[in-house]
Amino acid sequence: MKNIFVGPNVNLAVPQPEDFDEISDWYVDADFVRKLDTAPARPLSGEDLERTYRNLDRSTEYYFHVHANEDDRLLGFVTLYNVEWTNQVAQLALAIGDPEERGRGFGTEALALILNYAFNELNLFKVCLDVIATNQSAIAVYQNSGFEFEGTNKLAVKRDGQRYDLYHMGLFAADFQPRVTLR
Template sequence: MARHYNAFQGSKVRLTAPCPEDRVQIAHFTEQYEYMRNMDTDIVTPQTSDETGSSSVRNGQDFEFALRTIEDNRFLGFVAIYRIEWNNRSAQLAIGIGEARDRGKGYGSDALALILRYAFHELNLNRIALDVIEYNEAARKAYLKAGFREEGRHRAAVLRDGTQYDLISMSILAADWSAQTGYPISFRPSAGVTVEVREHDEHGEHVDLFSDARTDSPSSPGSASSIQSGGATNTPDASPRIGVGAVILNERGEVLLAWRNRAPEQHTWSIPGGKVDAYETLETAVIREIKEEVNLDIVINDLLCTAETIRPEQQEHWISMLYSTRVIGGEARNMEEGGAVGEIGWFPLHELPAPLASFAIPALEAAKKRYTGKPYNHDAQ
């Protein structure tokens, strides 16, 4: 893969070495009650600059960076990968933006994108985990947007102001991050979802999407060792199922996504679609599914790509045909309220929510290339 990015610089912030003078600013942050209450579960107390810790952490187990604005080089806070277990390729993540005026402006999202790329590309880690207190909803949403998934909760683990709150454990794997961003990973990921993608060009030829993330090794997607990893094997009665999906854009260039309440791809954002019924054509199926799911009448422009999703451990194998479509009637609304679809919404192609359904990602990437005329900038927030 060509080296076409600066690993230390995003669209709004950059990662720098901590400086001794930063400790003075961090000490000032500790005097802010809200900041300290969101940082961790320890007793809140102001700290001196000497108590804030080392001005430079590079001990092989922890990598800490100062966050500075690109615009005026202003110190914002810190981000760190720490408690690294090299044998397990796992670590913890911490991030703090000190001033309230600097929150909600995209600095945190940009910093998360940078540090995750550093963790998975530079440090070659496989799993990044963190904990967030239940009441810190803004942080939890930022982590979900970055691709983290909730793993579980430590019930009533935090006592604040007479109320007990859960401590939420979240993590992101290299494979999840690669699927969401399109960046490759250089080592074999854990057993899980295998997605093989074929994009169709204007001449109808097949072109590999995310081809820079593939190798010819036995662990490549679609290989026998990949399909049967983790002890799962194909069962005689597990046959592929055919699905369809539609990329639907409005006049503002926003795409319609639906939250999945049920399997397959439960608790993800997906393009609308569904299963092809017996003796039903693919195009008839996608037109029917969109009407039944989101109340829109559509016509098909063309086939964007196909995606094959394989989950042997769940005995799932889907071959999905994903179409570019346009609306000719109806108003988008959830026709399956309380059912498979939790909610629907329109999202800019350059600012999609997370996590995304694995089968929908190639269609959305193909749409970005087609309708913006250039590859998607993964660093833009």
């Protein structure tokens, strides 16, 4: 049987307590935080992040850390959340923390792994996400993975006195085309 959590270059792993201090370093990067979420940017401690993880609703949230296979370094995180079992729909969030690690295909591979998990293990019908219009690199990754635009929340995000659209994107299980070979 293939390992559904391992791709050619990355793996989805159980979060470890020591990971959260490293992740907290990413939260001092305003660009990272402001592209990740529409909430106000603010630094978070490792303790804050670990407490959030420990308080997840395990029946509706599936949270993984993304590690490089070659040396097990922490690259980012990916989560399925707000899982509605009756409708077989979930929201997705993905982040690669270190700017030096972005643009190298790690996010694309982690996305493929979590989508495979969502559709083939959890048997979801659809995965949705929201992305700020200024996050063009993430939008490209999502589109290349099969996500389609489903709507726009016009001018919903305010950054530096400017307003930006928030895009809603979705991918149906029937349209999922695996782009990663599982180990």
